[in-house]
Amino acid sequence: MTDWRAKEAKYFMRAGRRMDLLAVRGEGSRLWDDQGKSYLDFFGGPATISLGHSHPVIVDALVDQAKQLIHVSNQFYSIPQLQLAELLIENSCFDRVYFMNSGAEANEGALKLARKWGKEKKSGAYEIIAAENAFHGRTLQAVTAGGTDRYKAPFAPLPEGYVHVPFNDVDAVKRATTSKTVAIFMEPIQGEGGINVPDDGYFKALRAWCDEQNILLILDEVQTGCGRTGELFAYQLYGAEPDIMTLGKGIGGGVPLSAFLAKEHCAVFTPGDHGTTYGGEPLTTRVGYEVMKYIIDNDVPAKVKRNGETVRRRLESLVDRCPHVNEARGKGLMWAVQFTSDIGERVTNAALAAGLIVNNVRPNAVRLAPPLTISDEELEEGLAILEHVIESEAPPVK
Numbered sequence: 001m002t003d004w005r006a007k008e009a010k011y012f013m014r015a016g017r018r019m020d021l022l023a024v025r026g027e028g029s030r031l032w033d034d035q036g037k038s039y040l041d042f043f044g045g046p047a048t049i050s051l052g053h054s055h056p057v058i059v060d061a062l063v064d065q066a067k068q069l070i071h072v073s074n075q076f077y078s079i080p081q082l083q084l085a086e087l088l089i090e091n092s093c094f095d096r097v098y099f100m101n102s103g104a105e106a107n108e109g110a111l112k113l114a115r116k117w118g119k120e121k122k123s124g125a126y127e128i129i130a131a132e133n134a135f136h137g138r139t140l141q142a143v144t145a146g147g148t149d150r151y152k153a154p155f156a157p158l159p160e161g162y163v164h165v166p167f168n169d170v171d172a173v174k175r176a177t178t179s180k181t182v183a184i185f186m187e188p189i190q191g192e193g194g195i196n197v198p199d200d201g202y203f204k205a206l207r208a209w210c211d212e213q214n215i216l217l218i219l220d221e222v223q224t225g226c227g228r229t230g231e232l233f234a235y236q237l238y239g240a241e242p243d244i245m246t247l248g249k250g251i252g253g254g255v256p257l258s259a260f261l262a263k264e265h266c267a268v269f270t271p272g273d274h275g276t277t278y279g280g281e282p283l284t285t286r287v288g289y290e291v292m293k294y295i296i297d298n299d300v301p302a303k304v305k306r307n308g309e310t311v312r313r314r315l316e317s318l319v320d321r322c323p324h325v326n327e328a329r330g331k332g333l334m335w336a337v338q339f340t341s342d343i344g345e346r347v348t349n350a351a352l353a354a355g356l357i358v359n360n361v362r363p364n365a366v367r368l369a370p371p372l373t374i375s376d377e378e379l380e381e382g383l384a385i386l387e388h389v390i391e392s393e394a395p396p397v398k
Ligand SMILES: Cc1ncc(COP(=O)(O)O)c(C=O)c1O
Pocket: 101, 102, 103, 104, 105, 107, 135, 136, 137, 138, 187, 191, 192, 220, 221, 222, 223, 224, 248, 249
């Protein structure tokens, strides 16, 4: 039998860590490993497998589109890209869109757009105010904008023009604003940072500050977008429209597709300013179109909101019962359970052994991001496994 783990150890760059699961098949909310064991997938990419694994809508779109046209340069018009563009614009507060492949690249495009806007409309302002503990991807700009020092330190010198403030602190943003500030760039809910949900008024206050100071609000909705929080886009949770938004992960349901969207006043690119070989190609945008159409036509966000209440109820009860669980936080189908000590990895491994995939997003927290289409029964089943695993970590005596 082929030892794939040994091949990984021999051939693969050691840039990340893996969980001990060799995935060979996925269907709906379940994954199967090479031994035939099945798992409920509450990790989902993370937050990428929006319609579940190998949803028929995605498989049919891939097969049909592959037979017609897989790739054509952005120097030509292609239909799926324009269908998806229309769908996104008609269902959001934005006027224009550009497609890329990954979340980091979408953020790169958004940041370039802001820089150009600053040059043209704000006397050369270029500085970005970002949040501590944020995650925006792994390109040099994205790690610099991100809030985790260990992701950037090995790669210094870093690009200039980023200042960081604590998340959910409006005054800190105000203090950090100078005549050089061009934009505030943040996740509506911090994902990799541990599912940190800001106060309800935070983004409304940032919106007002941006209007007052003539600076742009850019929201990274790579993780929160496309129905994940119970709204189609998370900015709708707060009633605060950004000037620019990025999407990734869930928009492709598992194929590499991302986008940045902008309001007309800051869509300042002119021909030659940006480009990509693969971004927006027919194969991936056809899938993106079918995924987004499914999410919109079936009002998936409403179902996510309902299921989010089930998750909230059960996790809050866990907090009440277990002294070693101190918080459950999230919206829709993105949640974290936080412990009083660093048992995230132990809980994750115990859940895996019990047939549930979660991830230790922080040393002291696990994250849940199941498919948006998960059935009520699967949701209850996964939560029951998680509760059992967490309760077994220490006796519930509260
Ligand atoms: C909020 C956010 N932005 C950007 C990214 C980067 O996306 P990608 O890995 O597709 O580059 C991620 C990935 O986790 C993310 O959560």
